[in-house]
Amino acid sequence: MQNWMVFSMLLCAKDICKKIRGKTVLSHVNLELESGTIYGFVGRNGSGKTMLFRALSGLISVSSGEVTLDGKVLRKDFSVLPNLGIILETTGLYPNLTGIENLSYLASIQKRIGLEEIKRAIRRVGLDPEDKRTYRKYSMGMKQRLALAQAVMERPDIIMLDEPTNGLDEDGVDMIRKLILAEKERGAMILVASHNKEDIHILADQVYRISAGVVSQREENVQ
């Protein structure tokens, strides 16, 4: 049986800046993030939370500065963070596939897990793996749950969740919070961006505030 516990990792952002069409979207961001911790990022819409996640994951390049993982430079030593689970904005999955077909297709890329783990991940988020409905027929809450399932199904070392409780009912929100805490217990490094202060208050060990691309000094979160 595979050992799913995460070895300790250090993700650093060293003075990263990002400009898009002359506009600064990230400004001199410095972070040191460790495994087994939940980091909350709070800020208004358009403050740069999503852009920060894109930069930290390697989906976009940075105009200056660098992102490192255990000393290795992102976009130089590797293209994207290895073993990453991510939800960004409201990115959809394949509309003509069922939930399990979607996740099976994604899981087939790295071949780290089998069908049983996929089904387990789907059940963890409160969905039915035998549901024959295609993704296009899902409600917003179901889509969000499936996105969460794909983010955690391969037991990633680093998890980035952008507004993870969007579109969920009260039971769904509670379930997702428990799931995130369970992933923290496993040792994953978890980044949660939310404009919902209650999510951050309940989940985060440390909180960063972000405004106009500037990340302010962290606060220890008193839960």
Add this chain to the structure above:
Amino acid sequence: MYRIRYDTLVAALIGLLSGVLSAMLFVRPYTGSITLSEMVLQLSGSRGTYEFNPSLSEIMGMFTRFIPIFLFEFYGGTVMYRNFCTASIYIFTRNPNRSRWYFRETARVLLLSVVFAAVSLITAVLLSMVQYDVITNYPGVLLSIYHFVLFSIWITTATILLNLFSIIFGTHVAALIVIGLQAICIAALSLIEIEDQLLPAVLLQINPIANLILGWFHSRIPALDEAIFSPHKGFSFVPALFVVSSYCLLTVLSGRQFILHRDILSSNAELDGV
């Protein structure tokens, strides 16, 4: 696998529509029977036994021939784009080899284009056989192959281009650009009337649509050359294949560079794509 099946079915359906329209609108056996060679020439622009002559009505006719192709390009032009929107997060974070992803998607577009072109041609031929007395001849078989190969490559090129522009501008603007460019190429066919001048001749040679008009071709195969009977000197299959293939290769390689270096700033250039 699931995605390929669905998209292939749609490509085949559009091909079926294309074949029916082509057979009904453009295949005209003025004597009641028609050779396969004459039929294929009509599918690629000829009118009766006359090669494509760029009068306004025939230019419009050529544009009408391309409408089903534009429909396919519009559908196929979102295939890679839609996958890019999803892939940009869920696939590239699992497999950072964007090159491999891109070539796989390009192969999918090629497959869909080939299915479309094949179903379109086969449907047109079969429907014509039902309506008329179609005489199968050796030049007709060759012309069918030329028609299928050239159109498949060109449709693949335009469809990949539409996908790439969709990633930048969204599908509607991309369609305007790609279809608009082809419309200009169709209008530019009128330069055949002054093909003895250097600049028009060069422009015609590099015009991808001009290289699809089989009625303008010459051939070293005597039976084929006799069947086409083109008064024009500048076109034949191998150079035409080189021109359309060059556009295809340029598009594919440029697209690879674009995909490799594109920052994934947004997941969708428009609400939910097409």
